[in-house]
Each structure stands twice: as structure tokens, then as C-alpha cells.
Amino acid sequence: MMMTRSMLALAVFAISATAQSITIAAPTDGSTVTAGQAITVDIARPNTLSPSQEVSVAIGLLNCGKSCAGIDPSQRFGEILFAGPYAPTQQPSGPDHIDFYQNFTVTIPQSFAGSQASLNVAHFNLIGAGPFPNLETKNITLNFAAST
Template sequence: MMMTKYILALAAFVVSAAAQSITIAAPADGSTVTAGQTITVDVARANTLTPSQEVSVAIGLLNCGTSCSGIDPTQRFGQVVFAGPYTPSLHSSGPDFIDFYQNYSVTIPQNFAGSQASLNVAHFSLIGAGPFPNLETKSITLNVAASS
């Protein structure tokens, strides 16, 4: 009986952490951007009934050369282009039905031209009544063209 309670508590913990998860809503994975261009990174999360406190995000760009396959953003985050608070706003028609998001403007470094780049977001929040700390990373791959 005690083991069943433990498993249920663990499952509730995992579900509440997953409910707080962010997504990179823009740019789209596989998009082509231009070196030197300023892009908008849209960091979004769904609405949830679990109490939480958003703390911060960091956005990094990693020059992968010809391929970002196998890059782990928890091990190689890249050049930090933003680090600061994450205070998403409620939007009635957010991207992909996500209710909260915040946009950040970041510039693609000139020396990334002609390569793939891993755009990485690290998100830190406090979840639950306890609360417990939650750190997650998400990444997408961008194709970086040379500026004309």
C-alpha cells in the first residue's frame, strides 16, 4: 500500500512538472535566418492549475557547423544572448493555443553564417505549494545564411 502511494505521489510530481514546461514557439525548428539578423524568440507555456512562480530564462546560440545532430544543450549551451526574468503574459489566442508567452529579441552572430545553430532555452521555475525548483532546457535548430 505504501509503495502505491509513493508511485502516485511521484506520478503527480512528474505531471505537475510537465504542465509547467515551456516551448520555443518561434522561430520554427529548421527555420533559415540570416547572420546579423535580429530575430524574435517566443518562449511559451500552457496555462496550468498547479501553482508556480516563474523565475528566469537564458537563451543561448551554439554554432554547430554542418550539423546540430546529437547536441545536448545541457552540456553545450553556446553563446548566451539573453539571461534574465521570465514573466510571460496571458494572451487569449497565443501561438498553438498556448496561453502564456514572452518574446525576446536576439541577434544572430555574424560568424554563424553558413552553418547550423542550436537555439537553446533554459527555463527555471518554482512549482507547487512546497515549492520545488524546476530547471529544463529546450532547443531547436536554425540554418544560418550569410547576409547579402
């Protein structure tokens, strides 16, 4: 009986954490950027029923060389482009659906070389009535155009 309750509590925590998960809404995976260019990184999270308190995000860029396949941003994060508070605001995103978004403008370093880079986001928030700390990482691949 006690083991069943523990497993149920663990499942509820896992579902709550998944419901609080962010996405990198922009730029899109596979976008082409130029060194020295300012880009907008749009970090979104869905509206949820469980309580949460947003704390912070960090945005990093990792040079992958020819391929970013298999990059794990929790192990290699790259050059930090932003680290600070995350306070998304509600924005309608479609019929009867509201997400929370915050935009960050970051500049791709002029010295950054390579044909691909992994844009990495680390997100920290507090979830539930307890609350419990939650840290997640997400990433997309960016392609580099020739500098102008």
C-alpha cells in the first residue's frame, strides 16, 4: 500500500514537471543565422493547472562543427548568451489555447565559426504546492550563413 502511494506521488510529480516544460518557439530548428547577427529567442511554456513559479533561463550556443547530432545540452552548454530571470506573459496562440512566452534578444558572437551550432536553453522553475525544484534543458540546431 505504501509503495503504491509512493509510486502514485512520483507519477504525479513527473506529470506536473512535463506539463511545465518549455519549448524554443523561435528560431525554428534548422534556421540559418549569421555571426554578429542579433536574433530573438522565444521561449514558451503551456498554460497549466498545477501551480508553478518561474525562476530563470540560460541561453547558450555550442559550436558543433559539421553536425549537432547527439548533442546533450545538460552535458555541454556552450558560450552563455543570456542568463537571468524568466517571466513569460500570456499570449493567445490559437483557438481556445493560451501559452506563456518571453522573448530574449541575443547576438551571435562575431568570432563564432562552424557550419552548425546548438542553441541551448536551461530552464529552472518551482512546481507544485511543495514546491519542488525542476531543471530542464532544450536545444535546437542553427546553421551558419557566410558573414557579410
